[in-house]
Amino acid sequence: MKAHATAGTTPVVKLELPVLTNRWLGVEGGWTVTLICIMNSRVDAWEQQLPADTKQRLDRERNNAFSSLYKFPNVITAPLLPYGTRTTNLLAQFASWKLLQIEPMLKAAVAAGGSDNWCASGTC
Secondary structure, X not given: OHXXXXXXXXXXXXXXXXXXXXXXXXXXXXXXXXXXXXXXXXXXXXXXXXXXXXXXXXXXXXXXOOOOOOOOOOOOOOOOOOOOHHHHHHHHHHHHHHHHHOHHHHHHHHHOOOOOOOOOOOOO
């Protein structure tokens, strides 16, 4: 993940982890789960693709403690914090861009789930 962050690309790590039996919660162990973690941090490659006026606004407001873009993309996510359309759209675009950057990894993880994978049946 650190290598991606340093390179200015989507910070992501894919882990293969053993699942342990948990009788209390009814989990049968003995298999492996794929966990993909994406860190929500600045990605220079995305910011360089922004329109000039958007990038200027982001650069200006990222350091303004009274702005909804303060410390973007690490914004406050309190349930009642009213974000405007621009901030909400910027967050959504950033998240979707990051997912598209790791699309091959995501597709491979879903495909590796096998026939018992609920998503492999097309119901996800």
